[in-house]
Amino acid sequence: MLFPVDNQQFFRELDRRLWNSADQLRSNLDAAVYKHIVLGLVFLKYVSDSFEDRRKELKQQFQDPENDYYLGGDADLLTTELEVRDYYTEKNIFWVPARARWRFLRENAKVAPGEKITLPDETVETFKGLDILLDRAMQAIEDDNPRLKNVLTKDFARLQLDPDKLGRLLDLVAGIPFDHNELKAKDILGHVYEFFLGEFASAEGKQGGQFYTPHSVVTLIVELLEPYSGRVYDPCCGSGGFFVQSEKFIEEHSDNQTFNHKERHKAVEARKRQISVYGQESNPTTWRLAQMNLVIRNIEADIKLGDTLLQDGFPDLKADFVMANPPFNLKDWGGETIRDDRRWEYAVPPAANANFAWMQHMLYHLAPTGRMGLLLSNGSMSSNTNTEGEIRRAIVEADQVECMVALPGQLFTNTQIPACIWVLSKSKAARDGRRDRRGETLFIDAREVGYMKDRVLRDFTKADIERLAETFHNWQRGTGYEDLPGFCKSATLADIAAHDYVLTPGRYVGAEAKERQGEAYEVVMPQLVARLREQFAESARLQGVIEENLVGLGYNE
Structure with missing residues (x-):
């Protein structure tokens, strides 16, 4: 969800404070390890708070004579009923076992090892440390929630964390404020979780960035595709960013004027139920992050663990x-x-590069009227290595390329390779307010769009995303669109054929001077080598001429 300016300022200040504080407590732990400690605590805090909110609501209902849940003032019955799981799950509230609740953990966080503590079941035991208490809390949640089996962090004791720093980290997470304007706890904690994912990706470098796609890029792809209802699939889902943003898209684009707050909430929830989510992730650590992320957002999803290309988890999904x-x-x-x-379908993809294996896998899983957005390196738009050019030409001739977007550099934490977005459609026929686009493809050169948010990374503003998405949708609808030299161009299949099926937007929008920046290494390097060899040959020829002249002058050594 895109929040107002004052809320964005609140988030920026919160982000800075949380990261600086958390980083100071990191000690000697690698970011890849510390990430799970921090995100595990954020997860625990969120599910506990959601549980406590529902518990307070139930308590009021149980004590209200006008409510159907009224218990008649029986204190023992009230205590018993507040622990009935069904009251929580009926409202899609995550059930949290008593020994995993944040209040119990905070109450015992400062106890010295060796002292006695009373557990929620009234038994007394010797306190062995906050790390043991947290491991047990995570295990209790997993035992009670099959969806999270083998997902949560249970390494607090094994890592031998400094007790003082672990206690301060608990205090840091506990101190996340929830009383800012119209923001809800879910908004804030969801933002914090996403923020930490991005910061840890940057801290880890290349390996961390493998599972993290910048929020603005995810938002742009979702805005281009407009997933209002149906089946949403991500074959390499990472931490689940596309699924989260699809839910936010529905919230953001629901009509605020039609409903009061309560009715709008019901309408939004009803629309969310029209989306079903499927994903696959090969990295077990990242798969765990996705499961936690989606539980925090209360998104029901079927996420398989495994190598998508070699072990397709959804062979029949469309x-x-x-x-x-x-x-x-x-x-x-x-x-x-x-x-x-x-x-x-189009050709066997090269064994040395999986780009067109991913593309054909996604096309295979696309419904007859489905749309897809795929991030790839710029080389995919022009390379002819092995069968890549053949596959690209076949997909173009099948009229499935709807839009190509060249992105600016420095968007990603893990690579400086220039990237692009492929928007493909199984059918460009007129449908759902879109005109007949058969035989046409839109090219957008966004390499100069965005701003440098620091010395290393570039990003898009909300206005940038709106401009790019609006350009695409206006072109689809046939209203308010016109070609803009250097930025966008609507091309025909004949135009693309004339460019030998190279899809680099710079060839079409009139920015030829920018084109080489986005071409593939496999294309550019042979051309540069050939030119260098020509220059070597010319140099050798000139050297021969000079030698002959020197001999003529009597210098024949």
Whole structure:
């Protein structure tokens, strides 16, 4: 959700304070390890707070004579009923076992090892440390919630964390404020979780960035596809960013004028139920992050663990929306073992680069009227290595390329490789307010869009995203669109064929001077080598001429 300016300022200040404080407590732990400690505590705090909010609501209802839940003033019955799981799950509230509740953990966080503590079941035991208490809390949640089996962090004791720093980290998470304007706890904690994912990706470098797609890029792809209802699929879902943003898209684009707050909430929740979510992730650590992220957002999802290209977790799925940011230019992905796979409709993808394996996999899983957004390196738009040019040409000739967006550099924490967005559609026929776009493709050159948010990373503003999405949607609808030299161009299949099926937007929008920046290494390097060899040959020829002249002058050594 895109919040007002004053709320954005609140988030920026909160982000700075939380990260600086958390980083000071990191000690000697690698960011990749520390990440799970911090995010585990954020998860625990969120589910506990949601549980306590529902508990307070129930208590009021149980004590209200006008309410159907009224218990007649029986204190023992009240205590018993407040622990009935069904009262929470009926409202989609995550059930939190008593020994995992934040209040119990905070009450015992400062107890010295060796002292006695009373557990929620009234038994007394010797306190062994906050780390043990947290491990037990996480285990209790997993035992009570099958969806989170083997997902949560239970390494607090094993890592031998400094007790004082762990206690201060608990205080830091406990201190996240919830009383700012119209923001809800879910908004704030969800933002904090997402913020920490991004910061840890940056701290970890290349490996951390493998699972994190910048929020603005995720938002742009979701805004381009408009996933209002249907099946949403991400074959390399990372921490679940596309799923979270799809839910936010529904919230953001629901009509605020039609409903009062309560009715709007019901309408938004009803629309969310029209979305079903499917995903797959090969990295077990990242798969755990996705499960936690989606539970925090109360998003029901079927997320498989495994290598999507080699072990397709949804062989029969046909999705209405497919969104993904697969690893760029993935080599040695095992393609030689599945050359006869039914997903390779256009040609067998190269075993040395998985870009067009991902693309054909996503197209295979696209419903007859489905749309997909795929992030790839710029090389995918022009490379002719092995079968890549053949596949790209076949997809263009099948009229499935709807829009190409060239992105600016420095958007990603893990790579400086220039990237682009492929928007593909199984059908460009007129439908749902969109005109007939058959035989047409929109090219957008966004390499100069955005701003440098620090010395290293570039980002998009809300206005940037709106401009790019609006350009695309105006073109789709046929209203308010016109070609803008240097920015956007609506091209025909004949235009693309004339450019030998190269899809670099700079070739079409009139920015030829920018084109080489976005071309693939495999294309540019041979051209540069050939030119260098020509220059070497010319240099040798001139050297021969000079030698002959020197001999003529009597210098014949």
